[in-house]
Amino acid sequence: MRTARVTSRQLSQQTAFGLLAIAAAVVVLPVVFIILQIVISGGSAISWDFLTLAPSQAGKAGGIFPAIIGTFYLMLGTIIIALPVGVLAGIYLTEYAGNNWLTRLINLAIVNLAGVPSIVYGLFGLGIFVLALKLGMSLLAASLTLACQALAMTITTSREAIIAVPREYREGSLAVGATRWQTIRHMVLPQALPGIITGSVLAMSRAAGETAPILVVGAAFLLPRLPQSPLDQFMALPYHLYTVAAHVPGIPESTMWGVALVLLVVVLSFNVLATVIRLRARRRRYSS
Amino acid sequence: MLGQQVPVATAEAGPDKGLRRRWRIGEKFIEGWIFLAGLLAIVVLLGIIALLLKEGLPVFLDTPPWEFFFGTKWYPVSEPPTFGIMPFFVSTLWITLVATAISVPVGVACAAYLAEVAPNKVRETVKPIVELLAGIPSVVMGFIGLMLLSPLVQSAFNLNTGLCGLSAGIMLSLMSLPIIVSVSEDALRAVPDQFRQASYALGATRWETIIHVSIPAALSGITAAVMLGVGRAIGETMTVLMVAGGALAVPLSPTEPMMPMTAAIASGIGNAVRGGLQYQALFAIGLVLFVLTLAVNVIADRVLERQKRKFAR
Numbered sequence: 001m002r003t004a005r006v007t008s009r010q011l012s013q014q015t016a017f018g019l020l021a022i023a024a025a026v027v028v029l030p031v032v033f034i035i036l037q038i039v040i041s042g043g044s045a046i047s048w049d050f051l052t053l054a055p056s057q058a059g060k061a062g063g064i065f066p067a068i069i070g071t072f073y074l075m076l077g078t079i080i081i082a083l084p085v086g087v088l089a090g091i092y093l094t095e096y097a098g099n100n101w102l103t104r105l106i107n108l109a110i111v112n113l114a115g116v117p118s119i120v121y122g123l124f125g126l127g128i129f130v131l132a133l134k135l136g137m138s139l140l141a142a143s144l145t146l147a148c149q150a151l152a153m154t155i156t157t158s159r160e161a162i163i164a165v166p167r168e169y170r171e172g173s174l175a176v177g178a179t180r181w182q183t184i185r186h187m188v189l190p191q192a193l194p195g196i197i198t199g200s201v202l203a204m205s206r207a208a209g210e211t212a213p214i215l216v217v218g219a220a221f222l223l224p225r226l227p228q229s230p231l232d233q234f235m236a237l238p239y240h241l242y243t244v245a246a247h248v249p250g251i252p253e254s255t256m257w258g259v260a261l262v263l264l265v266v267v268l269s270f271n272v273l274a275t276v277i278r279l280r281a282r283r284r285r286y287s288s
Numbered sequence: 289m290l291g292q293q294v295p296v297a298t299a300e301a302g303p304d305k306g307l308r309r310r311w312r313i314g315e316k317f318i319e320g321w322i323f324l325a326g327l328l329a330i331v332v333l334l335g336i337i338a339l340l341l342k343e344g345l346p347v348f349l350d351t352p353p354w355e356f357f358f359g360t361k362w363y364p365v366s367e368p369p370t371f372g373i374m375p376f377f378v379s380t381l382w383i384t385l386v387a388t389a390i391s392v393p394v395g396v397a398c399a400a401y402l403a404e405v406a407p408n409k410v411r412e413t414v415k416p417i418v419e420l421l422a423g424i425p426s427v428v429m430g431f432i433g434l435m436l437l438s439p440l441v442q443s444a445f446n447l448n449t450g451l452c453g454l455s456a457g458i459m460l461s462l463m464s465l466p467i468i469v470s471v472s473e474d475a476l477r478a479v480p481d482q483f484r485q486a487s488y489a490l491g492a493t494r495w496e497t498i499i500h501v502s503i504p505a506a507l508s509g510i511t512a513a514v515m516l517g518v519g520r521a522i523g524e525t526m527t528v529l530m531v532a533g534g535a536l537a538v539p540l541s542p543t544e545p546m547m548p549m550t551a552a553i554a555s556g557i558g559n560a561v562r563g564g565l566q567y568q569a570l571f572a573i574g575l576v577l578f579v580l581t582l583a584v585n586v587i588a589d590r591v592l593e594r595q596k597r598k599f600a601r
Contacts, residue, residue, distance in 0.1 A: 013495035023397030092326030115585035117523025209425025212525035
């Protein structure tokens with residue numbers, strides 16, 4: 001009687017663990033399948049011309065060069081704006097802010113900014129940057145919009161990176177007579193740098209894939225030439241994928257998969273880069 | 289590393305008082321910027337709220353709130369135009385429901401597997417893949433839904449079109465899985481090992497310990513994970529814009545084509561005349577969306593804080 005009960009309990013444990021493992025497989029398999037499918041179907045579309053020519057015949061032929069360049073400009077513009085602000089805000093929260101209502105309010109704002117839907121950032125960018133500041137449907141307006149969206153991330157990652165710097169570094173520096181800012185500038189920031197870079201690379205990867213905000217702020221589907229100034233209109237990979245897949249009839253399927261592959265490679269390579277930087281920094285910290 | 293920094297410190301301690309004062313002014317200048325940057329998160333959030341109110345509220349001068357919230361007809365270009373957001377609201381509900389119904393059980397089970405059962409090697413392979421999933425842009429997920437999933441859904445349920453709430457919900461469930469898995473796993477890991485050991489000592493198996501001890505102890509964290517997943521599903525735009533079908537009627541079942549709130553904004557804003565009624569109505573939808581996600585996130589944050597305090601000694 002007793003042994004029978006134990007075995008039935010063990011049996012139910014094995015069944016349950018089996019189900020949990022299946023759940024993990026249900027998470028993992030679609031990812032593997034999606035990525036393989038994009039690599040296989042998109043791979044055939046990739047050629048030198050596809051990567052280096054402008055689109056022709058309303059996107060049916062030619063390449064996607066302006067969209068690739070536009071996406072790189074966007075990533076660059078976003079991080080140039082969001083990184084300095086994020087680092088300064090991270091410094092404020094770790095080195096200056098007291099434990100008071102203002103700090104709590106700032107932290108609450110950061111948590112909520114991270115949860116604001118991307119389309120709402122699009123509306124914000126349209127109302128503030130495109131219309132109120134009269135930047136028009138431009139690279140600059142889109143970069144500012146994406147930077148607002150990236151802000152929560154750059155602040156949080158900078159803050160975490162700065163907090164992780166051991167207290168001894170600050171105390172040693174202050175003890176030999178350095179001021180607060182000198183301590184931050186020469187002791188804390190260099191130590192926090194890998195973490196900050198990891199965060200910015202991730203933010204760039206996010207900016208590269210965002211579609212809804214630039215759809216509202218005005219990415220263009222077809223442009224004959226590359227943007228010459230920050231106030232020019234631009235093409236971008238995610239918006240291009242959306243239009244060729246959902247809007248323009250008669251685009252060859254291989255072209256769509258090709259655009260998806262290029263976008264995925266750009267976004268995921270920056271993701272991987274962030275992981276590599278993080279792992280290397282961690283290894284260096286442990287070895288020293 | 290330490291040695292290089294010493295000269296800076298001694299220079300500050302040097303005798304030249306004029307130089308020191310200039311430094312101090314420079315320092316105050318930088319610290320001023322640091323303070324302003326610290327405030328920026330609040331400024332942006334308030335800016336978003338102010339803009340949504342300023343552009344969105346005027347729609348109620350023309351369309352009374354009950355007609356706006358409970359109206360079932362969205363005809364922005366007819367004469368006179370009507371703006372009822374019920375179809376969008378119900379679409380968002382259906383799609384979020386489908387997404388959560390899939391992602392919560394699967395996500396929590398996957399988290400329990402990773403935190404309590406999986407051998408190290410398996411965990412270290414699965415976790416990067418889950419992170420990879422979080423990195424796939426929503427437009428790519430929309431594209432996959434369009435090309436691969438919707439034909440499957442169409443034939444499986446014998447529908448006129450596979451572009452419907454169900455397909456969108458399935459794609460969204462995939463997209464909210466990473467946050468549900470990672471936050472739930474963290475919550476399970478935060479449960480002190482003494483809890484489990486006490487349970488084993490009473491003769492419980494590992495599975496009984498997971499279901500009766502670990503998961504109840506981590507429940508607030510798991511709740512927060514679910515809320516964050518729901519927030520993600522409500523706010524997601526591109527996937528639903530491409531996969532949900534875009535019909536304007538109030539959907540009676542998830543297998544109908546539909547248009548959730550995010551997609552309504554994205555597809556309407558390009559044609560809306562700036563400052564016109566439709567423009568204002570779309571900003572008002574943005575306001576509704578903002579309030580919904582804000583509520584979900586604030587609650588999730590509160591619950592997470594409580595969980596953190598619970599096990600902090």
